Amino acid sequence: MKVGIDLIHFATSDYFLGMDTFAREKGIDVNKFYIGIGQEKMSIAPPDEDIVTLAAKAVEPILQQIDRQEVTAVLFATETGIDQSKSAGVYLHKLLNLSSRCRMVELKHACYAGAAGLQMATAMVKANPQEKILVIAADIAKYDQNSSGEATQGCGAVGMLITANPRIIEIEPGSGYFTDDVMDFWRPNHRTTALVDGKYSTKVYLNSLKQAWEHFTEQTGRVFDDIDYFCYHIPFTKMAEKAHHTLIRKVGAKLEKAQADAKTLPGQIYNRIVGNSYSASLFVGFISLLDNVKDRLDNKRVSFFSYGSGCVAEFFTGIVQPGYDKVLMSDSHRKQIEEREELDYQTYLEFYYQTDFSQSNLTLPQHNKGPYRFCGIEDDKRIYC
Ligand code: HMG
Numbered sequence: 060m061k062v063g064i065d066l067i068h069f070a071t072s073d074y075f076l077g078m079d080t081f082a083r084e085k086g087i088d089v090n091k092f093y094i095g096i097g098q099e100k101m102s103i104a105p106p107d108e109d110i111v112t113l114a115a116k117a118v119e120p121i122l123q124q125i126d127r128q129e130v131t132a133v134l135f136a137t138e139t140g141i142d143q144s145k146s147a148g149v150y151l152h153k154l155l156n157l158s159s160r161c162r163m164v165e166l167k168h169a170c171y172a173g174a175a176g177l178q179m180a181t182a183m184v185k186a187n188p189q190e191k192i193l194v195i196a197a198d199i200a201k202y203d204q205n206s207s208g209e210a211t212q213g214c215g216a217v218g219m220l221i222t223a224n225p226r227i228i229e230i231e232p233g234s235g236y237f238t239d240d241v242m243d244f245w246r247p248n249h250r251t252t253a254l255v256d257g258k259y260s261t262k263v264y265l266n267s268l269k270q271a272w273e274h275f276t277e278q279t280g281r282v283f284d285d286i287d288y289f290c291y292h293i294p295f296t297k298m299a300e301k302a303h304h305t306l307i308r309k310v311g312a313k314l315e316k317a318q319a320d321a322k323t324l325p326g327q328i329y330n331r332i333v334g335n336s337y338s339a340s341l342f343v344g345f346i347s348l349l350d351n352v353k354d355r356l357d358n359k360r361v362s363f364f365s366y367g368s369g370c371v372a373e374f375f376t377g378i379v380q381p382g383y384d385k386v387l388m389s390d391s392h393r394k395q396i397e398e399r400e401e402l403d404y405q406t407y408l409e410f411y412y413q414t415d416f417s418q419s420n421l422t423l424p425q426h427n428k429g430p431y432r433f434c435g436i437e438d439d440k441r442i443y444c
Pocket residue numbers: 088089090091092094095096138168169170171207208209210211243244255256257258260261264292293294295298335337338366367368369
């Protein structure tokens with residue numbers, strides 16, 4: 060039985076900061092961002108946008124196409140948690156009118172948890188083909204001001220419906236994985252921003268790719284040439300390019316740059332103008348490939364490399380299903396990205412510093428243009444409207 064992604068949709072915030080504005084304010088040559096790390100814009104969440112509102116925006120168009128009462132579980136991957144106990148999915152339960160006969164759980168391991176959720180959901184559907192599972196990956200990437208990571212912020216959410224006989228991609232059995240206890244990126248409980256050893260993190264990412272790839276080939280017997288398109292976790296697009304060239308060197312493939320680029324660049328177009336969305340980033344890349352590649356993808360094999368700092372990595376593949384393009388929501392993705400409002404630097408700083416979320420009572424001014432808003436806190440309870 061085939062199991063995989065039946066529907067997929069992505070959401071981001073209503074605002075972005077241009078890397079040209081960022082570079083001017085910081086007194087840095089903009090080409091460091093355009094060329095050096097490969098980023099043009101980063102989506103910025105206003106204080107009244109959080110992972111719940113982003114996730115609701117990502118998932119609602121999927122629910123409009125099915126009977127939402129049939130969703131049996133929500134696996135919500137995030138490292139931007141809003142509560143230490145209650146899972147973010149339960150807030151969605153009310154906002155999106157899901158069935159009470161539906162399980163909710165939040166998953167965490169840095170950027171890896173979305174891939175973990177996808178693999179878990181696939182296994183659950185294989186065990187019981189009646190299951191219809193929503194996997195959600197949603198994050199807001201936020202670093203300290205003037206840290207190396209500040210240029211690699213962003214935000215986004217991806218919703219994926221995992222079912223038997225999927226219309227978009229079948230997730231293939233077998234994968235390669237790798238874990239190592241390293242301190243390349245982490246966020247202690249008292250902090251709202253991540254700490255990062257930036258250059259070290261890029262080395263750990265590339266080593267994890269090599270290790271997960273070796274395990275993948277041992278487990279599946281598949282080789283580099285069996286894969287038609289490559290999707291990587293994208294903290295910034297240059298990282299994905301480096302990853303692809305590292306893999307090419309590792310397997311000794313003889314490819315012209317243009318041939319190599321054709322297999323990865325369509326999967327970076329959205330990430331270049333959205334920024335890092337941590338657990339969602341790999342799947343934003345997959346959506347970017349689906350929406351932007353010129354050739355048809357029917358029956359093509361796509362690989363996914365998920366990397367979560369700390370670190371856990373996984374390499375796996377899927378087969379794009381014939382007629383997949385009939386159920387893509389490409390127009391909605393493009394519209395959201397295009398309709399974002401550009402921030403000036405002062406407003407970026409206001410969004411960054413504006414609010415102390417540790418207050419028990421708080422009313423937030425409206426910046427988020429909807430359809431779902433985080434409107435404030437009453438007696439330590441988050442209120443959505
Ligand atoms: P940096 O110190 O700001 O930049 O750190 P740099 O000086 O290394 O320059 C970056 C590149 O731009 C270099 O190219 C420069 O040569 C080039 P490279 O040597 O890398 O090929 N450059 C220029 N190019 C053209 N014109 C110019 C110019 N100037 C410089 N004028 C760093 C970069 C990535 C470390 C920083 O952005 C950072 O700390 N980012 C956050 C950490 C990160 O994203 N790590 C990625 C791997 S870890 C990961 O992916 C997991 C993560 O998503 C979290 C999770 O799992 O939850 C982060």
